Amino acid sequence: MLWPRNALENRCGLGSGEDYRFLLREKNLDGSIHYGGSLQMWLRVTEERRRMVERGFLPQPAGGEHPADLCALPELTERALLESLHSRFRQEKIYTYVGSILIVINPFQFLPIYNPKYVKMYDNHALGDLEPHIYAVADVAYHAMLQRRRNQCIVISGESGSGKTQSTNFLIHHLTALSQKGFASGVEQIILGAGPVLESILDFGLVF
Numbered sequence: 001m002l003w004p005r006n007a008l009e010n011r012c013g014l015g016s017g018e019d020y021r022f023l024l025r026e027k028n029l030d031g032s033i034h035y036g037g038s039l040q041m042w043l044r045v046t047e048e049r050r051r052m053v054e055r056g057f058l059p060q061p062a063g064g065e066h067p068a069d070l071c072a073l074p075e076l077t078e079r080a081l082l083e084s085l086h087s088r089f090r091q092e093k094i095y096t097y098v099g100s101i102l103i104v105i106n107p108f109q110f111l112p113i114y115n116p117k118y119v120k121m122y123d124n125h126a127l128g129d130l131e132p133h134i135y136a137v138a139d140v141a142y143h144a145m146l147q148r149r150r151n152q153c154i155v156i157s158g159e160s161g162s163g164k165t166q167s168t169n170f171l172i173h174h175l176t177a178l179s180q181k182g183f184a185s186g187v188e189q190i191i192l193g194a195g196p197v198l199e200s201i202l203d204f205g206l207v208f
């Protein structure tokens, strides 16, 4: 049995999850086709998934693209999640949503995505309208606070060196930019200045 030439040539261009398969079929006397047990199951699942995508219950799998929200992955396995995060990271997309949760992968390098253009771009948009960004999270919290007149809380968690302090600074930067709308009042510097003091108090508290 040989792979068709064009299948071999196009193979490396395929996205993750896509591949060519051989289907071994057996024709019954009445002309119907018989598939083997596990193959039959695979075909049923594939067909079911295709119908779900057609009806809009499952997202359209984009060829080789990794969704901005991991909930949109057609297959939720650890491997698929990590592959998605890895591919996005390779495209310098350090932010990815899982619903309303934002995953950040520390790039350990400067990325030009925190300038005033981005502050303006993320102003007053629902989460998921634009590429995932820490500004989007700050923006949603800020507008929810204004609309619902309730305090909002953003939890930042990660291991040491993962970028919690940096993310907090970006959040504060966006929140102060939104609240001042261009009027520099020094509030951002005051809050940022309090950060190291709060962190050392926390460290002190943890030691004792």
Ligand SMILES: Nc1ncnc2c1ncn2[C@@H]1O[C@H](COP(=O)(O)OP(=O)(O)OP(=O)(O)O)[C@@H](O)[C@H]1O
Binding pocket: 106, 107, 108, 109, 110, 111, 158, 159, 160, 161, 162, 163, 164, 165, 166, 167
């Ligand atoms: N979004 C980012 N862009 C570029 N560099 C980043 C980003 N986030 C973190 N870094 C880099 O990673 C370093 C460590 O990040 P940070 O100090 O925020 O980690 P941390 O989680 O607060 O660590 P710790 O818990 O030990 O205080 C930063 O000094 C910075 O160089």
